[in-house]
Amino acid sequence: MxxxxxxxxxxxxxxxxxxxxxxxxxxxxxxxxxxxxxxxxxxxxxxxxxxxxxxxxxxxxxxxxxxxxxxxxxxxxxxxxxxxxxxxxxxxxxxxxSVLQRTAGAAFRGRVVVYVVGAGALLVFTAALAALDAERHAPGAHINTFARAVWWAFETISTVGYGDFTPVTEVGRLVAVGLMIGGIAMLGIVTATLASWIVERVAQTEIDTRAATRGQIKALSAQVSELRELLERKSA
Structure with missing residues (x-):
């Protein structure tokens, strides 16, 4: 093994x-x-x-x-x-x-979208659970229901932070930090992948253009050769 x-x-x-x-x-x-x-x-x-x-x-x-x-x-x-x-x-x-990331691979086509959506949903759900677990019984806590926890998680991962619900425990704040980092990381993945896809498309367009230009040059050269041969026959 x-x-x-x-x-x-x-x-x-x-x-x-x-x-x-x-x-x-x-x-x-x-x-x-x-x-x-x-x-x-x-x-x-x-x-x-x-x-x-x-x-x-x-x-x-x-x-x-x-x-x-x-x-x-x-x-x-x-x-x-x-x-x-x-x-x-x-x-x-x-x-x-990690399994989602390996499944996504490096391609842009729908796989990265699946990875980002899956990872985002998982982060929101688990962060909401962790925040509720840490905050529910804390004195003065705002996050005391699962619905509030999910709303807070969406606010935090998008780095909007309306401030209507905020963690009051150290563990809750640690979860918030991890969630914000996760949101920024996923945004970076989407941005980098989109940029890579655009670069690939531009490069492919240049390759296709060069190939078309080479084809036109070859066709023109063939026509010139035919004209030369015709002129040589007439002159002979």
Missing amino acids: TLERWHRITEWPLTGAAALFLVAYAWEVIADLSGPSLIVAETVIWLTWGVFLVDYFVCLWLAPNRWRWFYTHLFDLAIVVLPMLRPLRLLRLVTIL
Whole structure:
């Protein structure tokens, strides 16, 4: 078993685990669970964490140079370790974003649109969950319903910030910072991709124009040759 093969095998199962975590976490936050339902949701959340933990150590074991893999994948370690803290659980959803990005590829055609729309919707939804989870029971909190949390998330990711709802906890403000950075990053992706597409179109137009010009020159040269031959026959 190689590391590349392991990645191919586990890519979608890990995405499924992240999606299962999202369902359990959304259920827990939106329904404000307690009792047996809370135990079920927490069990699912911790089981998905175990899946990511196993994946991390298997990757470390399969890496040709384990020390190099370790210090070049510190972000993967953070995704595994930091979600043990409740406010940082949503780091597991980075797996979904990474799969979306690989699926999108470098092409502009509808794939990037799918990636941006999917990543944007995921960021808004998860940020709304995280903000509601952090703010709901805080003194003087404005974000105390899921509808308000979603509205706040849309305001923040678009960097509009009307200010009608603002986080009052440190965790809520940290979520806001991450959401704003995510919104700016997605705007950068769209802008860069559009610019790349325009450059490609301009370059293709120039290539087509040059090809047409070469064809015209060849046709003109052929006509000149025919006229020369005709003149030579007449003069002979």
